[in-house]
Amino acid sequence: MKKVKIFPSILSADFSNLTKQIKLVEQSGADGLHLDIMDGHFVPNITFGPMVVQAINSITKLTLDTHLMIEKPELYIEEFIKAGSDIITVHVETCPHLHRTIQMIKSHGVKAGVTLNPSTPASSLREVIKFTDLILVMTVNPGFGGQKFIRAMLEKVETLTRLRDNFNPSAVIEVDGGINERNAKSFVESGADILVAGNSIFSQNNISSAVRNLRKASNSHK
Ligand code: DX5
Numbered sequence: 001m002k003k004v005k006i007f008p009s010i011l012s013a014d015f016s017n018l019t020k021q022i023k024l025v026e027q028s029g030a031d032g033l034h035l036d037i038m039d040g041h042f043v044p045n046i047t048f049g050p051m052v053v054q055a056i057n058s059i060t061k062l063t064l065d066t067h068l069m070i071e072k073p074e075l076y077i078e079e080f081i082k083a084g085s086d087i088i089t090v091h092v093e094t095c096p097h098l099h100r101t102i103q104m105i106k107s108h109g110v111k112a113g114v115t116l117n118p119s120t121p122a123s124s125l126r127e128v129i130k131f132t133d134l135i136l137v138m139t140v141n142p143g144f145g146g147q148k149f150i151r152a153m154l155e156k157v158e159t160l161t162r163l164r165d166n167f168n169p170s171a172v173i174e175v176d177g178g179i180n181e182r183n184a185k186s187f188v189e190s191g192a193d194i195l196v197a198g199n200s201i202f203s204q205n206n207i208s209s210a211v212r213n214l215r216k217a218s219n220s221h222k
């Protein structure tokens with residue numbers, strides 16, 4: 001049985017109580033924190049920048065998985081790395097020179113992820129998959145937490161898992177958007193190694209048991 005990782009997305013956390021909420025997910029066995037950076041241009045929502053990432057880095061030892069939903073990410077990558085990011089993921093749609101951007105991330109000694117919107121074909125990663133550490137499959141249109149996952153993305157996860165197995169077996173597959181206890185197992189069986197979950201964790205009264213229940217639900221025997 002493979003060990004699936006759970007990365008809570010703080011997008012749905014109570015920001016007036018962030019330290020406490022991060023401690024709760026840390027204590028309940030989360031493997032990392034997913035940080036959603038939105039610029040109001042690439043996606044219709046604005047969140048936070050490197051200052052907040054730095055503050056989070058000072059209160060947790062969890063892996064910081066920074067998902068850049070911003071235009072011209074290459075202008076800000078270094079700042080997010082200095083702030084403490086361990087993984088930087090960029091969107092294919094925002095990077096005309098994707099190979100160069102991946103190399104730039106890796107040159108700072110952190111892991112490089114690439115992601116694609118639901119409408120972007122899996123094949124758009126074919127030429128860069130061998131250079132990436134992580135492939136993030138968006139299972140909703142990015143911009144907001146709490147959306148319903150797009151079922152057709154299960155097949156896309158399978159396609160990308162096959163590409164990964166063929167061209168870069170050490171890369172990991174992460175899924176993001178609408179992941180919950182009911183669909184976690186299907187995503188794991190399709191190939192996901194990391195589950196990002198925002199609303200299904202932070203909207204619960206008991207955040208710790210939400211993390212534990214998601215882990216239980218994700219157990220697959222494949
Ligand atoms: C969507 C973000 C996701 C989001 C996931 O734009 O990239 O990381 O926070 O949240 P849920 O799990 O609520 O869909």
Ligand code: ZN
Nearest residue numbers: 034036067176
């Ligand atoms: Zn995200």
